[in-house]
Structures are given as structure tokens and as C-alpha cells.
Amino acid sequence: MRKKCFKEGMRAYIARLRREGHYSSAKSYQDALNSFNRFCGLSEIPYSYINKENLRLYQAYLLENGCAWNTVSTYMRRIRCVYNQAVESGEADYIPALFKKVFTGVESKRKKALSQGEMYRLMTVRVDDPKLYQAQLALCLMFLYGGMAFVDLAHLRASNFKEGILDYKRQKTGTQMRIEVPCAAIPMSKSLASIALSSSAYLYPFIDSMKTGEEGYKAYNAALASFNRNLKLLADAAGVISIVTSYTVRHSFATTLKELDVSIEMISELLGHKSIKTTQIYLKSFSLEKMSAVNKICFESVYNHVPKVG
Template sequence: MMSKNGFSRCGELYIDYLRQEGRHSTAHIYKNALFSFYRFCGRSNVSFRQVTRKCLRCYGQYLDECGLKPNTISTYMRMLRSIYNRGVEAGNAFYVPRLFSDVYTGVDVRQKKALPADELHRLLYEDPKSERLRRTQVIAALMFQFCGMSFADLAHLKQSALESNVLRYNRIKTKTPMSVEVLESAEELIEQLRNRQDALADCPNYLFDILRGGRTRKDERAYREYQSALRRFNNNLKELARALHLKSSVSSYTLRHSWATTAKYRGVAIEMISESLGHTSIKTTQIYLKGFELQERTEVNKGNLSYVRDYFASRRK
């Protein structure tokens, strides 16, 4: 029987709260972290007293031996730390200084996921000779041409987001307001992917034919539909990479990372890259930096596109 004030119960209650808030993605991550910890502990009823520095060290070693990447290990540890802190705030656990100091909770910046420029060019411009893979290529191209937009943001764009050739939306992950000017090269791609169905009452009217939009965003079935679409896109993206004989591993995140890396290679200011991607945590000093205008971000976006599109032509000179 699960203790009403135990670590496990605290975690389960927070997961329920996230689901009620419609934050199904975050709830899913917490659930995975808890289930992983349960497997390590050999039980699903874990008390706060059992979460010790030694236990956490051993758990970290266990995750490493299971082959998990450092960033995944860090995510799981931060989820457990969050649950523990909630228990402390609720008076169900004693505060233990530096409880998580022996485990990894950072971000492994060595995990490079950007494509080399020649492979990025082939991914976005070479014909895969398959209608299904051409559709995947269109999605990938739009993500890149929309300043490295994430798949989640692209899939959830509403019809109302596009006005006077500018996309205005709030990021799914951070709620950061964003604006992206649609380049001329993206206009035909938008039409190829545009949703032609009428929206149902009280349901989102999506711009692209990626999600059906038959349920409200807070409905867990809508989250499951998105996860299915993301898995399908990633699988098709890997197949596209194989069809084009790319050596690098490719995922939906690769396109976002590649946009940022291309901009950095071209000497674009890190503040501009951060703002264009909708990041919120570059440095505290970024608060004092002047925001970049839409026109300036558009020029950076055009430069990135030209660099990749014309990669081979520039090499022949």
C-alpha cells in the first residue's frame, strides 16, 4: 500500500496535477522518471527516507549501465529532485543539504546533433524519389526556414498564426511569443502542407495537415496523437536520411540544432540565435540586451537558407 505522504505518492499526485493542467508532455517525463526509479528500487512504494545520497549515486550508476545518455540521466535526476523538494515544502520530508550533489543534473553540451552543411543541403534539397519522403522533406524544410522551429511548434501552428506573410505564435515549451517572416521559398511548401479541413467546434484550427485538430489541446488523446505524429516524422526522417545516403544520425531536433549551428558558423551573434530560437536562458545579462527586430531576424534566416541551398555551388568556386 502506498504511503499517503511518501515519495511515490507525492510524485503520483504531481503527475495527476500536470495532467489536469493539460501538461501531458511534462507529466509523461515525470512518469518515465518515476517508473525508472521504481525499477531500480524494486518496488513502487518508495518513502522519502529511502531517497538518500547513496541511493541516488547507485541509481545514477544503474542508469549509466543501462546505456542512457547523460542528458536523459540528468532529466530523471531533476524530476526526482523536484518531487523531493515538493515533499519538503509540504512538510512530508526533511530538508537534506546537497542531497543531489553527487549525481549529474547538468546538460551535456558535448552531444553535437547538427548536420554538416553538405548533408543538410542533401537532406533539404535532393529528391528522395518517394512521395511520402518528399512530404517529410517539406516538413523538414519548413522547420529550417522558420528559424529552426521545433516540430511541436510547427505541428500546433494555427491558421490564425499566419497573417500578412508573418507567423506569430507562442512556443509550446516556454510560451515565448515568436514572430517569423515567411520567406518566398517557403510559400509553396506551406501550400503543399496546408490543412484544408474545417475545424470542429472548440477545437484548434491547425495551419498544417499534421494533426487532425479534433480534440482540445488539454485532452490527453490530443497529446497521444501528437506523440504518434512525432514518432512517425522521426521514423520517416531517418528513412529519408538513408535514402539520401547521409552518414549522420537525423531527428526532429537535428534541424533546430543545425539552424543554430549554421548561424553560429556564419558569425551571427549568440543573442540573435537565442532570440530566434525562442530560448529563455542564455545568460542573465541577456535581459539587458536590446531585442532584435523582425527584419533583422529575417535577414539571418535568409542567410542561413542561402548558405545551405548554395553550399555545393560555393565550393566549386
């Protein structure tokens, strides 16, 4: 019986990810396959081709073509995952420390957060373009809703709000989040919701809930790209020269809290991170009242910011 080659194994795994609704992961594996295929230049890639020497050559190829170390790591980990599956099924040979000499870690880079002055200008600059005003409202709400990620903002429904409390699950991790809605968020939320798509069950006007599965995934990516373009235009209007994206907003929220001497545990809970979960096991959860107070302080410190004269 003929053994499968690496391409077949990778394609089978990509198909499985799509069936299970993991469209982002499926795209990541497809990107890795496309890249490795360009490097190999073979119609079929036997598992025996994946050896220590060829992996080192592939890493050099990626770096020579301008890939960042984190991209190298992502592609290597995708190849490793499929190769390990092939080892388990008997399609490939087990090779000790096969991926030891290539990078599969994470290169830490300090993300640039915006200053309070820059965030203030983004939040308060007068804009006449409806799309820029929409982006401005979304930016403010991301701050007011505890540094919420854009993907979670875009998927909120009216049913997530009840008696002044916002309950939702993070799209990325499934973490249950609970936030008291600050008073400043109410008029902004109403303004943004007033222009929501009539065909959508989502509260805000970013994506159409009628699209599901992979079409829904593509619709969200298009909405994110549009939001980031509008943030760039908003930054231009506000005279902010720093790069502004949906992630910048979330990172700036966390950095603002850090500069206000808020504990890392509180910041982590507000963001719904699991990166310090080991620490959180030994810590009592903060009360809703305390998180609400800190959330309010964070927003008001930026929204009521008074620029320095001179």
C-alpha cells in the first residue's frame, strides 16, 4: 500500500480544520504548505525529504526572502505538527530532535503602544466622514469594554447586554468575560448600533451574521481590514504619526493601565488573557466593582486628557 506524501498529509489536515470550523488555523497551515512547496519545487514531497539538513536550508531560504523569525517559527511548527501525525500513523520515520536546529519559539518584540496624548487625539478629533466616526466610536468602545479585541466587538449581540452588565465569550479563547458597562459607553454604543446592518443579528455595523462558516470568516477578515484602514485615516486626521491598528488600541489600553500602577493580574483579567493563568490560580478573582472602577479610570484618564501647553 502506497504511503502518503507530506503534501497529502498537510492537505488532509487542512481539510479537517475547515470541517471543524478552524478557518484561521486552516489558512495558517495552507500558507505553510505553499511556502514549503515553493522551497522544495517538487510535485510530491516524501516524508523522507523532511530531514535536519533540509529544514535548516528551508529556514535559511525563509530568512533570505525577508520572513520574520516568528513567521519561520509558525511554518516550522505547522510542518512539525503534520510530520508528527505521520509518525504516529506509520507514514513517516521517527527522527530524534528533528526540529531542534530550527527556530520554533517566539521572538519577543515590544509592541508600540500609543501615548495618552495620541489616544486622546484619536478619541476626540472631529471627523465628518461617517466611516471615520464609526471607527472612532469603535475605538472608544474597545477601551470602555475593558480593552476588548475588535473580533469580540464585531460579534457582540444585544443579548450580551443585560441590566448594565456585558457578558460575552472571547472569540479567540472562549474565555467568559463579564464587564459593567460604563455610563460613557451608552451613548457611543447607541450611535454605533444605529447604523448596524439591517440583515445582521450583530449589534454593531461590521459583519453580516447571515454569513457563516468559511464565508463568515472571510467576512470578518474583510471587516478587520476595513477597520484598520479607517484607523489609519483617523490617525492622519488626528495628527498621530504612530502606526494604529486594532491591536495597537488593545495594547495601548493595557499599557495605560500599567502606567496607572494597575497590577498585571487585573490587566490580565480585563483583557481575558491566559498568559498568567498559573499565577491566577493562586489569586482570588477581583470583584466586579473593583474592575469597573479601574476600567472607568483607564478610559477617563485618556478621554479627559488635557494636552500640555508648549
